[in-house]
Amino acid sequence: MHSREYEPVICFETHVELKTKSKLFCNCAVTHKARPNTQICPVCTGQPGALPVLNKKAVEYAVRAGLALNCAINTRSRFARKNYFYPDLPKGYQISQYELPFCEDGYLEITGDDGRPYTVGIKRIHLEEDAGKLVHSASSFEESEYSLVDYNRSSVPLLEIVTDHERNPLRSVREAKAYLEKLRQVLKYIDISDCVIERGQFRCDVNVSVRPKGSSHFGNRAEIKNMASFKFITDALQYEIQRQVELIESGKEVPQETRLFDETKKITLPMRTKEDAPDYRYFPDPDLVEVELEPGFIESIEKTMPELPDQRVRRVIDAYGISKSDALILTKDRNVINFFETCASTCSNPKKLCNWIIKDLFKLLNDASLTIESSPVAAEDFSRLVNLISRGEITEHMARAILEEMFVTGEGPEAVIERKGLKPIKDAERLEEILGEVVSDNPDIVSQIKAGDTKPLNYLMGQVMKRTGGRADPRTVRKLLAEKIKS
Numbered sequence: 001m002h003s004r005e006y007e008p009v010i011c012f013e014t015h016v017e018l019k020t021k022s023k024l025f026c027n028c029a030v031t032h033k034a035r036p037n038t039q040i041c042p043v044c045t046g047q048p049g050a051l052p053v054l055n056k057k058a059v060e061y062a063v064r065a066g067l068a069l070n071c072a073i074n075t076r077s078r079f080a081r082k083n084y085f086y087p088d089l090p091k092g093y094q095i096s097q098y099e100l101p102f103c104e105d106g107y108l109e110i111t112g113d114d115g116r117p118y119t120v121g122i123k124r125i126h127l128e129e130d131a132g133k134l135v136h137s138a139s140s141f142e143e144s145e146y147s148l149v150d151y152n153r154s155s156v157p158l159l160e161i162v163t164d165h166e167r168n169p170l171r172s173v174r175e176a177k178a179y180l181e182k183l184r185q186v187l188k189y190i191d192i193s194d195c196v197i198e199r200g201q202f203r204c205d206v207n208v209s210v211r212p213k214g215s216s217h218f219g220n221r222a223e224i225k226n227m228a229s230f231k232f233i234t235d236a237l238q239y240e241i242q243r244q245v246e247l248i249e250s251g252k253e254v255p256q257e258t259r260l261f262d263e264t265k266k267i268t269l270p271m272r273t274k275e276d277a278p279d280y281r282y283f284p285d286p287d288l289v290e291v292e293l294e295p296g297f298i299e300s301i302e303k304t305m306p307e308l309p310d311q312r313v314r315r316v317i318d319a320y321g322i323s324k325s326d327a328l329i330l331t332k333d334r335n336v337i338n339f340f341e342t343c344a345s346t347c348s349n350p351k352k353l354c355n356w357i358i359k360d361l362f363k364l365l366n367d368a369s370l371t372i373e374s375s376p377v378a379a380e381d382f383s384r385l386v387n388l389i390s391r392g393e394i395t396e397h398m399a400r401a402i403l404e405e406m407f408v409t410g411e412g413p414e415a416v417i418e419r420k421g422l423k424p425i426k427d428a429e430r431l432e433e434i435l436g437e438v439v440s441d442n443p444d445i446v447s448q449i450k451a452g453d454t455k456p457l458n459y460l461m462g463q464v465m466k467r468t469g470g471r472a473d474p475r476t477v478r479k480l481l482a483e484k485i486k487s
Contacts, residue, residue, distance in 0.1 A: 010170040017201040024157035025052030036150035044155035046091030058157040061192040066103030088132035101126035121164030320350035342379040
């Protein structure tokens with residue numbers, strides 16, 4: 001138990017790989033499938049005399065991100081050289097931005113720890129080029145006998161999104177995770193990045209410091225580099241907050257430094273003293289002119305902006321009458337809500353449709369490790385299945401069996417019903433006959449029900465459904481059984 005309460009101040013520098021076809025300053029293709037060092041040229045490998053040319057699509061994506069994150073868009077922007085030395089940085093500097101980024105002073109709304117909306121400050125969004133990639137001969141740098149360099153990733157366009165430690169910083173590990181999840185969702189909605197974490201398309205440097213609760217003073221921060229897993233970010237933050245609190249409580253100072261996270265031991269380890277901006281010796285890149293964005297360019301991007309997640313949540317609640325909790329589940333992934341809305345255009349019961357996607361289709365997709373884009377069940381077929389349930393033409397029990405078959409074969413519901421003989425029993429005489437057999441075969445159960453215990457009725461229903469192969473409507477069966485026992 002610590003003598004004082006402490007609170008963390010958490011900020012992120014999130015690096016997002018943009019889904020442009022070519023690199024930021026040359027025509028080399030952006031791909032994750034090519035053999036090492038096959039997508040390179042004199043520009044992206046920093047050969048003497050090679051001149052960079054800015055990718056217009058990357059600028060458009062930067063503006064798109066700024067609009068989605070409520071930023072001011074700077075009509076004047078400038079690229080700078082950020083000087084540092086590393087084996088996978090062929091020029092000895094990185095082309096980035098410093099004084100004049102494309103976007104500044106934005107925010108992203110999340111749900112805070114108190115359950116109320118909380119606007120996380122976004123300090124800046126700027127464009128920069130990625131470095132290459134080191135490939136070690138062993139699983140860790142310390143154990144490697146040698147390292148190889150792959151420059152395919154060199155000069156791939158990155159968007160760096162920096163939160164503001166002074167204006168509404170993140171105040172807990174839970175809020176930090178909520179921010180990253182919401183940020184990734186927004187970036188995928190505006191279609192500027194696939195944000196595949198396993199490919200390094202969405203990775204973070206995590207800055208964290210602690211201070212006594214209620215204090216406005218900022219403590220020395222630690223920066224944890226190159227985090228590419230929400231779980232590991234959570235683990236690293238929990239360890240680092242505890243480490244800093246213990247240092248302060250023991251009377252020691254928290255050094256400002258860069259640290260690495262050991263994923264096995266779940267601890268952070270010192271890497272180097274933390275650099276500040278002067279250490280990088282930023283200066284304007286002499287090979288690139290200042291970028292001036294015309295108002296018409298920004299307006300044209302504004303006109304093509306899609307619905308953002310919060311907007312879509314509100315609209316689907318109003319349009320389809322589903323609950324907010326269900327709307328949040330459906331809109332978490334843009335492809336899921338697109339599937340739902342495609343179905344809803346021909347489905348008579350949106351609420352039932354929503355339930356069947358969340359409970360039944362999701363289960364099949366998860367079991368098969370598939371995303372909804374890869375679903376063998378087409379939206380139009382899924383809509384017709386839900387309509388059949390809504391009209392009472394098939395039971396829910398039958399529908400689940402039909403859906404499982406549709407998932408395997410890719411057929412429509414009608415084809416499965418015909419082929420598997422799953423048409424519901426509508427012959428009243430035949431159903432009456434089966435009910436009579438079940439009642440006659442279970443006199444003790446019938447006596448319990450007549451004595452006032454209604455629970456055994458479920459057993460009789462199960463027997464009827466078993467004899468009908470699930471092809472009888474449960475509501476009809478329950479009603480007829482109650483009448484038969486009463487008479």
